[in-house]
Amino acid sequence: MIQIIAGKKGSGKTKRLIDMTNATAAESHSDVVFLDDDNSYMFDIDRKVRFVNAADYHVHTPDMFIGFLGGMLSQNFDIGTVFIDAFTRLCKTELSKAGSLFDAMNELSEKHGVNFVLSVSADVSELPEFMQKYVI
Numbered sequence: 001m002i003q004i005i006a007g008k009k010g011s012g013k014t015k016r017l018i019d020m021t022n023a024t025a026a027e028s029h030s031d032v033v034f035l036d037d038d039n040s041y042m043f044d045i046d047r048k049v050r051f052v053n054a055a056d057y058h059v060h061t062p063d064m065f066i067g068f069l070g071g072m073l074s075q076n077f078d079i080g081t082v083f084i085d086a087f088t089r090l091c092k093t094e095l096s097k098a099g100s101l102f103d104a105m106n107e108l109s110e111k112h113g114v115n116f117v118l119s120v121s122a123d124v125s126e127l128p129e130f131m132q133k134y135v136i
Contacts, residue, residue, distance in 0.1 A: 001109055001115045001116070002102065002105055002106060002109060002115075002116045002117075002118070002134045003115070003116070003117045003118070003134055003135075003136045004117075004118050004119075004120050004127070004131060004134040004135045004136065005017055005020075005117065005118065005119045005120070005135075005136060006119075006120045006121075006122055006123065006124045006127055006135055007121070007122075007123065007124075008121065008122070008123055009121050013085075013119040013120075013121070014041065014085055014119055016119075017083055017085055017117065017119045018034075018041060018044050018045060020083065020117060021034050021045055021046070021049055021083045021117075022045065022046045022049070024081050024083075025046040025048045025049045026046070028080055028081065029080075030078050030079065030080025030081070031050065031076060031078045031079045031080060032048070032049045032050070032079075032080065032081050032082075032083070033049065033050045033051075033052060033072065033079055033081070033082045033083065034049050034050070034051050034052065034082075034083045034085070035052050035054050035082060035083065035084045035085065035090060036051070036052070036053060036054065036084075036085045036086060036090075037053070037054055037055045037085075037086045037089050037090050038053060038055060039051075039053050041085065052072075054068065054090050059090065059091075059092070060092055061092055061093075062091050062092060062093045062098065062100075062101045065090060065091040065092070065101070066101065066104045066105070066108075069082070069105070069108060070108060073108060073112050073114060077112075079112075079114055080113070080114060080115065081114065081115045081116075081117065082114060082115070082116050082117070083117045083118075084116060084117065084118045084119070085119050086119065086121070087118040087119060087120050088120060088121060088122075095120070095122060095126075095127060095128055095131065096128050098128070098131070099128070099130050102130060102131065102134075117136075118134075
């Protein structure tokens with residue numbers, strides 16, 4: 001399953017994502033991962049959560065981002081939820097061109113039983129139609 005928290009900059013997306021991450025870590029029997037593009041929220045995340053600064057791994061294209069997610073999942077079959085902050089900065093693509101990226105993430109989600117929760121800096125009305133069904 002893919003879920004999107006959308007909103008303009010400063011609307012509280014990251015706070016909501018962090019709260020959801022910590023709540024999931026407290027009640028989940030599977031591993032939880034939090035991806036970001038820097039370390040600024042590292043100490044806001046529960047210590048049970050695997051915090052990953054994706055910028056440390058040279059992810060420069062959408063295909064590299066999917067490869068990065070696939071590599072993570074291949075090394076840990078116990079991952080149940082991946083929270084992704086600053087999605088558009090991490091995957092390095094415009095939202096209008098992210099259809100195939102979402103198809104690949106959906107395939108990973110279904111095949112490996114992983115939930116992806118993303119924060120996207122855009123008003124819900126600005127999201128492409130293929131993303132609308134994922135908004136929470």
